[in-house]
Amino acid sequence: MTIVAETIEDLSSADSLDIETLINCAPKQWLNLNGIGTIAARDSFNSASLTDLGLGSYQHSTINAFANAGYAFSGAAGGTSLAITFANYDVTAPRTATVSAFYALDEAATALDAANVDSMGIGELA
Amino acid sequence: MNLKRKLLFERILHGKANLEPVQSDLRVVYERPDGSGISVLIPDPNWMAMAQAGGYLPPVDVYLNLQCEWTNAEGETCITDSITHPGPGWTGGKVLNGHMLHLVHPIDPLTEEQAIEYLIQKDIPRTVWQDTRANRPKFIIVHVSQLPATRAFRNAWTISEAA
Numbered sequence: 001m002t003i004v005a006e007t008i009e010d011l012s013s014a015d016s017l018d019i020e021t022l023i024n025c026a027p028k029q030w031l032n033l034n035g036i037g038t039i040a041a042r043d044s045f046n047s048a049s050l051t052d053l054g055l056g057s058y059q060h061s062t063i064n065a066f067a068n069a070g071y072a073f074s075g076a077a078g079g080t081s082l083a084i085t086f087a088n089y090d091v092t093a094p095r096t097a098t099v100s101a102f103y104a105l106d107e108a109a110t111a112l113d114a115a116n117v118d119s120m121g122i123g124e125l126a
Numbered sequence: 127m128n129l130k131r132k133l134l135f136e137r138i139l140h141g142k143a144n145l146e147p148v149q150s151d152l153r154v155v156y157e158r159p160d161g162s163g164i165s166v167l168i169p170d171p172n173w174m175a176m177a178q179a180g181g182y183l184p185p186v187d188v189y190l191n192l193q194c195e196w197t198n199a200e201g202e203t204c205i206t207d208s209i210t211h212p213g214p215g216w217t218g219g220k221v222l223n224g225h226m227l228h229l230v231h232p233i234d235p236l237t238e239e240q241a242i243e244y245l246i247q248k249d250i251p252r253t254v255w256q257d258t259r260a261n262r263p264k265f266i267i268v269h270v271s272q273l274p275a276t277r278a279f280r281n282a283w284t285i286s287e288a289a
Contacts, residue, residue: 052166069219094211126224
C-alpha cells in the first residue's frame with residue numbers, strides 16, 4: 001500500500017510536518033559493528049562494506065551515495081571497561097560521498113578496539 | 127514487485143526487509159596507497175544478501191564512473207571518483223551524476239567470489255587494484271581463518287610476497 005501525501009498533521013495540535021523534511025531528517029545509513037577480534041557488522045542499513053584500518057580505526061562505505069560529502073556523520077563506541085568516545089576523522093581520511101572513517105578512542109584519546117561501534121549518516125542522497 | 131523500476135534507496139529498503147543477511151567468510155587485505163599500513167575490507171552482510179539475490183545493486187561501473195566535484199579556497203575545482211578525496215583544503219564533493227545509481231538496471235545474482243570482486247572495485251582505491259606497474263599484488267582475498275589470530279600487532283602487518 002502506498003500513501004501519497006505532502007504533509008503529516010497532528011490532529012490535536014494541528015502541528016504539521018512536510019514529508020520532504022521527514023525524509024531528509026531520517027538517517028540514510030547506519031551500522032553497528034563488533035570492533036574486536038575479526039571485526040564484522042552486526043546489523044546495518046545502506047552499508048556496502050566496512051574496513052579495519054588499524055587499531056580502533058574503521059571505515060564505512062554506503063551503497064546509495066550521499067549527494068555530497070557534507071552530510072552529518074556521528075556515532076558511539078563502547079563495550080569495554082574503559083570509557084570510549086567516537087571520533088569522526090576528516091584530516092587523515094577525509095569523508096567522501098560514499099566513504100567515511102572514524103576512530104574509537106579511550107579517555108586519553110588513544111585509539112582502541114571497541115566491542116560496540118555504531119555510526120550513522122544523515123543527509124541528502126544522490 | 128519489479129525492483130528494476132525502483133530507486134536504489136527503495137531497493138535497499140526492500141532488501142533490508144526481505145532478505146536474510148549473509149555473513150561472508152572472505153576478507154580483502156590490502157596495502158593503503160599512502161603506505162601507512164594494511165587494511166582489511168569486510169563485506170556487509172545485508173549488502174552480500176542483495177548481491178547474491180540479484181536485482182538490487184547497480185553495476186560496479188556506475189560507482190567507478192561517479193564524478194564528485196570539489197572546490198578549494200582559491201575557487202578552483204577538481205573532479206574525483208566517489209571514494210577519492212583530493213586532499214586537504216578541498217571541500218564539497220558534490221556527486222554530479224548520482225542519477226546513474228537509480229537509472230541503470232540492477233545486476234543479476236553474483237556468487238560470493240564475484241561479489242567480493244565487485245566490492246574491491248567499489249570500495250578499494252583504484253591505485254591498489256589497478257596498478258599495472260607494480261611487481262607484486264597489493265591486495266589478497268583471504269578466508270577469515272587465514273588472518274592472524276591476534277590483532278595486537280595489526281598496524282605492523284604486511285602482505286607476504288609468497289601470498
